[in-house]
Amino acid sequence: DVQLVESGGGLVQPGGSLRLSCAASGFTFSSSSMHWVRQAPGKGLVWVSRISSDGTTITYADSVRGRFTISRDNAKNTLYLQMNSLRAEDTALYYCSRSNFDIWGLGTMVTVSS
Amino acid sequence: DVVMTQSPLSLPVTLGQPASISCRSSQSLVHSDGNTYLTWFQQRPGQSPRRLIYRVSNRDSGVPDRFSGSGSGTDFTLKISRVEAEDVGVYYCMQGTHWPPWTFGQGTKVEIK
DSSP states (O other): OOEEEEEOOEEEOTTOOEEEEEEEESSOGGGOOEEEEEEOTTOOEEEEEEEOTTSOOEEEOTTTTTTEEEEEETTTTEEEEEEOSOOGGGOEEEEEEETTSOOBOOOEEEEEOO | OOOEEEEOSEEEEOTTSOEEEEEEESSOOBOTTSOBOEEEEEEOTTSOOEEEEETTTEEOTTOOTTEEEEEETTEEEEEESSOOGGGOEEEEEEEOSSOSSOEEOOOEEEEEO
8 A cells, every 4th residue: 555654743832843754655765856734723725845856956935944854765755844933833643644745644743832 | 936826716616516616827837848737636635635636637646527627718617527525625726837836725625505
C-alpha cells in the first residue's frame, strides 16, 4: 500500500523546536518531490514547504522561511521538517503529501503554548 | 501570490440533488506548458484531504463519476451530480501553476439539509 506516516508532533513552548518526520512506503520515494501542508484547528489548508526528489530544490511559505527547514533521507524513505522559533500561530495539524498531492498522511499535531 | 476564492463557503444540499462549488483565481492558471494546474480536494470530517480532481477535470482513481470538474483560465467549478451522505465534508480548490506558494481556497463545507 502507498502510505505516508507522520510523527514527531507534540506540545512545545513558544520559541521552542520540534522535528517532524514522514515515513513513506509503497512507492519510489526517491523519485518524488514532497510537501508539508498544515491545518490550524478548524481552519483551511496552508502549504508550508516543498523539496525536490533529490533534495536540491527547496521552497518555503513566507510565514515559515528562516524558521523551518525541510529535508529528506532517500535511503530511509523519510521526509523531515525541522521547526525552530515556534510561535502560537504555528499550532496546526501537519501533513506530508506526495508531489502532486495525490497521497496524504494522517498528520501530526503541533501545539505551541506556554 | 495567487489568491483562490471559493463560493459558497457553506452549501446545504438535499440528498440526491446536485451541488456546485465555484473557485476563482486572481490570475489565469494556464501554465506555460499549456496545462492548467487546478486541483480539487475533499476532506471528510476527521480525515485527511483526498485528491478528487487534478488538472481541472481529471478524476482520480476510485472517485465516483458523480464528481466532475470544469472551467478554464480563472473560473472553475466542482459539481456533484447527486449528493450522497458520504459526500459531507469540506472541499478545497488549489492552484499549482504559479508556485511557490501553492495556494488553496478557503474551503466549502457541504452538509445535508
